[in-house]
Amino acid sequence: MSLRQKYLTILTQLAPAGAVGVSLALGGAAPAAAGTQPAPPTAAPAAGVSDRLAAVRDAVSAIEGEKAANAEERVAWWGNGFGGWGWPNWHNWNNWGNWFHNWPW
């Protein structure tokens, strides 16, 4: 299965739950026992990070494409709640040193 198809399958099943549901599903996919969180996997994944990110985003575009007519609309869907994913308002206010990075709203 291609990377894109793999992520498309995963995200197609996650998307109807909205952003909160996605976060719960991903957050809950951790190892169960407290204090046993793993380090990042040491074995290199079959694909590089940039390939994996591109495949994830292709899958997101494909899912949103069913609801939006063009690329501009897909971005608008995402920015305004991602077609029902409902991300909270977010700003890229990075890097405020030791006291302040981004504001959550």
Next chain:
Amino acid sequence: MPRIQLLVVQPTPFCNIDCRYCYLPDRTNKAVVAEDTLINLFSQVFASGWADQGLSVVWHAGEPMVLPIAFYRHAFALIDGMKPADVSLVHSFQTNGTLIDDAWADFIAEAGIHIGVSIDGPKRLHDLNRVTRSGRGTFDKTVAGIRRLRERGVRFHVISVLTAESLAAPQEMFDFYAAEGIEHVCFNVEESEGAHRSESFGQVGIEDVYYRFLSEFWRLSTAHPGKIRYIREIESAQRNVLRPQEATFFNQLATPFAVTSMDWTGNIATFSPELLGLKNPQYDDFILGNINRDRLVDLPDRPLLKRMQSDIEAGVAMCRESCEYFSICGGGEPVNKLFENGGFATTETTYCRMTKQRVTDLILDRLERVGSPAATGEALPAGMIAPVP
């Protein structure tokens, strides 16, 4: 035309406490910004049209609440009087919370100020670094301030600086937030900036420790619904990873004037807000001009800006060429490159490995786990999606 999204105003450089990791060099100075300086700033910002798409004003770079409420009532009225009717503007404070009494809580609620409180977790962790000038912990006063905000129903978030000690204690951190009713959490890492050298950054394996901390904190939040509603690092990483291919990333910190900072004397800087107030002969202390002497609209033509921008863009280009995570951060944080690597025209930092790369890894790893639970030998929680064949 530049677009100011975030305007940082230093009402005073003074801070009533003396955190051990603070790099602000002038925090014993009790000077206060003059009314004329505020008028010069906001009249020019509004006249320039650079803020026509809305503006967030953060009063910070010193403890904002050491000034009286009357100062802000007057300042807000002045600004409102200059502001075009169709420009939206939000005032925000980032505060240590120690001075929030009933009057402040009422004013914050009345004025609709967005509030972030700096608290580093439970008392034993908070008081390691967030101390008075005599070395006493500030936890009790900060928590009292947070409780006043909660009593008034004021929405707030907290920012906690993670050190080696707190990174080892995700359960203790979670329990503390849950017990205090703190629902919106942002984590910063103790960084090397200005004169401060982070001990955490020097630790072997610190990036993996950060990954484990976030992973466990996220798991705890999921396992206890309704306690922590927002973890900034997780939310922003999810949004950044799970975005349509067409959504381009905008690196605010590498874009001139997207973040604009003014100190109490009227000096103006841009890019990373921490740059203002720091000494650097190579870049003339990062000061582009002074709002009391110079025209805001002339600052984009300053040779210093062009030199900084050129070096920052060179660093961004190097990140684009060399980093698998470029689409996540858009070329990183200039201030971290400068203090960790010695220049803007550089690439990876410990800061970005921790806060961008490992968090992205976490999201991608969780997607893999959701998709392939059989590979882990563990059952997924009830209600989770079926394995992908």
